[in-house]
Amino acid sequence: MFNKRIKIKELLATEPQNQQATVMGWVRTFRNNQFIALNDGSTNNNLQVVVELGKFPEELLRRITTSASLKVSGTVVPSLGKGQKMDLKADSIEILGDSDAEKYPLQPKKHSLEFLREIAHLRFRTNTFGAIFRVRHALAFAVHKFFHEKGFVYMHTPIITASDAEGAGEMFRVSTLPFDNPPRNEDGSIDFKEDFFGRPTNLTVSGQLEGELGATAFGDIYTFGPTFRAENSNTARHLAEFWMIEPEMAFYDLEDNANLAEEFIRYIIQFALDNNREDLEFLDQRLAEEEKQLPQDKRSEMGLIEKLNFVLENSFQRLTYTEAIDILRDSNHNKKKKFQYPITGWGMDLQSEHERYLVEKHFKKPVILMNYPKEIKAFYMRQNDDGKTVAAMDILAPGIGEIVGGSQREERQDKLEQRMKEMHIPAEELWWYLDTRRFGTVPHAGFGLGFERMVLFVTGMNNIRDVIAFPRTPKSAEF
RNA sequence: UCCUCCUUAGCUCAGUUGGUUAGAGCAUCUGACUGUUAAUCAGAGGGUCGUUGGUUCAAGUCCAACAGGGGGAGCCA
Numbered sequence: 001m002f003n004k005r006i007k008i009k010e011l012l013a014t015e016p017q018n019q020q021a022t023v024m025g026w027v028r029t030f031r032n033n034q035f036i037a038l039n040d041g042s043t044n045n046n047l048q049v050v051v052e053l054g055k056f057p058e059e060l061l062r063r064i065t066t067s068a069s070l071k072v073s074g075t076v077v078p079s080l081g082k083g084q085k086m087d088l089k090a091d092s093i094e095i096l097g098d099s100d101a102e103k104y105p106l107q108p109k110k111h112s113l114e115f116l117r118e119i120a121h122l123r124f125r126t127n128t129f130g131a132i133f134r135v136r137h138a139l140a141f142a143v144h145k146f147f148h149e150k151g152f153v154y155m156h157t158p159i160i161t162a163s164d165a166e167g168a169g170e171m172f173r174v175s176t177l178p179f180d181n182p183p184r185n186e187d188g189s190i191d192f193k194e195d196f197f198g199r200p201t202n203l204t205v206s207g208q209l210e211g212e213l214g215a216t217a218f219g220d221i222y223t224f225g226p227t228f229r230a231e232n233s234n235t236a237r238h239l240a241e242f243w244m245i246e247p248e249m250a251f252y253d254l255e256d257n258a259n260l261a262e263e264f265i266r267y268i269i270q271f272a273l274d275n276n277r278e279d280l281e282f283l284d285q286r287l288a289e290e291e292k293q294l295p296q297d298k299r300s301e302m303g304l305i306e307k308l309n310f311v312l313e314n315s316f317q318r319l320t321y322t323e324a325i326d327i328l329r330d331s332n333h334n335k336k337k338k339f340q341y342p343i344t345g346w347g348m349d350l351q352s353e354h355e356r357y358l359v360e361k362h363f364k365k366p367v368i369l370m371n372y373p374k375e376i377k378a379f380y381m382r383q384n385d386d387g388k389t390v391a392a393m394d395i396l397a398p399g400i401g402e403i404v405g406g407s408q409r410e411e412r413q414d415k416l417e418q419r420m421k422e423m424h425i426p427a428e429e430l431w432w433y434l435d436t437r438r439f440g441t442v443p444h445a446g447f448g449l450g451f452e453r454m455v456l457f458v459t460g461m462n463n464i465r466d467v468i469a470f471p472r473t474p475k476s477a478e479f
Numbered sequence: 480u481c482c483u484c485c486u487u488a489g490c491u492c493a494g495u496u497g498g499u500u501a502g503a504g505c506a507u508c509u510g511a512c513u514g515u516u517a518a519u520c521a522g523a524g525g526g527u528c529g530u531u532g533g534u535u536c537a538a539g540u541c542c543a544a545c546a547g548g549g550g551g552a553g554c555c556a
Contacts, residue, residue: 029516029517029518031514031515031516031517031518031519032512032513032514032515032516032518032519033512033513033515034513034514034515035514035515035516035518037516048515048516050514050515053513066506079514080514081514081515081516082514082516083515083516084516087514101506101507101508102489102506102507102508103489103507104489105489105490106490107489107490107505107506107507107517108505108506108517109490109491109505109506109517110490110491110517111490111491112490112491114548114549115490115491117548118548169554169555170554206556227556229554229555229556231553231554231555232480232554233480233553233554233555234480235550235551235552235553235554235555236549236550236551237555237556238554238555238556239556242556243556244556245556340552351552351553352552352553353552401555401556402555402556403556404556405555405556448556449556450555450556451556452556453556454556463549475547
């Protein structure tokens with residue numbers, strides 16, 4: 001029977017009054033042969049277990065090493081020391097699992113994030129990663145809570161897809177054919193009719209197209225699942241496997257879409273602030289410490305919690321692509337030729353330095369950019385009446401860049417098919433997608449939010465590999 | 480994929496214009512202490528200097544290739 005234990009977070013919230021308690025957890029440090037800092041992952045705050053002199057055999061005490069797992073029963077008393085309000089005076093200590101101190105890589109000191117990435121299987125036992133992953137959980141839970149409360153249907157779109165027509169980047173092939181000697185057609189090409197699904201299949205790059213099928217039946221749906229991109233991207237904000245949230249709403253236009261995205265982002269930030277205050281305060285301090293080492297001009301203007309509150313209290317800046325180009329073109333930054341990629345004019349794709357300028361220098365808050373030139377956006381986005389732009393929407397966050405990409409979808413069958421033809425998207429393969437436009441088509445819209453980018457923003461971390469448990473990146477899938 | 484920087488003890492790092500037995504703090508081990516807070520004090524062990532090749536009387540130090548990692552860019556969420 002293990003379930004009689006009390007979680008340390010719960011115990012620390014009580015008043016010490018000589019009550020009995022049983023806790024289980026992992027040793028963070030053992031000081032003075034007398035004080036065990038015990039952590040069970042429920043909070044970053046450790047419980048101080050006091051071992052009275054002479055009460056336990058020497059052989060037992062020697063086994064209380066960093067990260068050994070213990071079951072401790074005893075009396076909860078007010079602490080005589082200054083760092084904590086209560087102690088657990090141990091009556092019994094059971095070693096559940098030993099930990100060889102000479103081999104255990106974590107020490108009670110500051111480790112670099114790069115080193116911890118190499119021991120990703122153990123890094124959850126640090127304060128930083130404890131806080132990050134409890135916040136990540138809170139955000140994931142809040143995603144479901146938000147959509148559930150609005151009457152959205154959580155839809156599980158497929159992980160394996162046959163379509164390679166989505167145009168969202170390189171895909172991972174899914175196959176059971178032998179690599180060394182695949183069956184071949186007479187012309188030498190690989191015969192996928194022999195493959196498991198009888199056709200080429202890939203890991204999904206987006207659940208959007210299937211999501212639209214759900215939206216045109218349930219009204220409002222969302223997906224929240226793993227997404228895969230086989231791009232050779234080596235940056236602090238790209239993963240080969242990441243989690244994406246994709247709501248899709250019937251009877252929504254672009255403005256409704258932007259309103260929902262903004263409300264959604266605020267809601268999940270508020271949820272984390274309400275439910276994970278301690279972890280966010282820890283991350284806030286961590287960030288402040290880290291930034292002390294940076295030169296003045298590289299530091300963020302606000303602390304982490306201050307930044308989150310700012311986002312809650314201030315509406316996102318909305319502007320069109322055309323207005324953004326005008327601002328960038330007229331900026332002193334551009335006139336002094338400080339952009340690496342100069343502003344060549346309307347129609348150009350915005351580089352990340354341009355997005356950062358708008359968000360971090362010009363507006364100093366999240367920005368929603370709308371109505372991009374159709375040439376630089378996907379085939380399914382709704383064409384505006386000007387004949388030049390589509391009803392696209394990107395949300396750019398300070399320090400992160402693009403966190404949301406969405407659009408109103410082209411619901412008019414003729415316009416959609418014409419655009420597919422222009423962009424060489426094979427209509428035959430997407431017959432099922434086009435059926436939504438044939439049978440009771442409706443105006444609809446949706447967006448994709450990169451979950452890890454959201455976690456980056458809320459935790460104040462810099463590298464996306466530190467906010468997912470086991471990051472998959474080019475040349476890296478160790479754990 | 481491109482640009483750039485880095486790789487010395489378990490971790491973080493120092494190592495002079497190339498020159499004798501490569502150092503520190505923390506961690507680990509041994510002992511002391513016993514109301515500690517990254518405990519403290521004393522002592523000890525721990526290194527094929529990322530790999531391979533080259534230059535040189537002599538390479539941790541210079542050169543080249545490769546591998547791994549960081550930062551930036553592209554692609555995007």
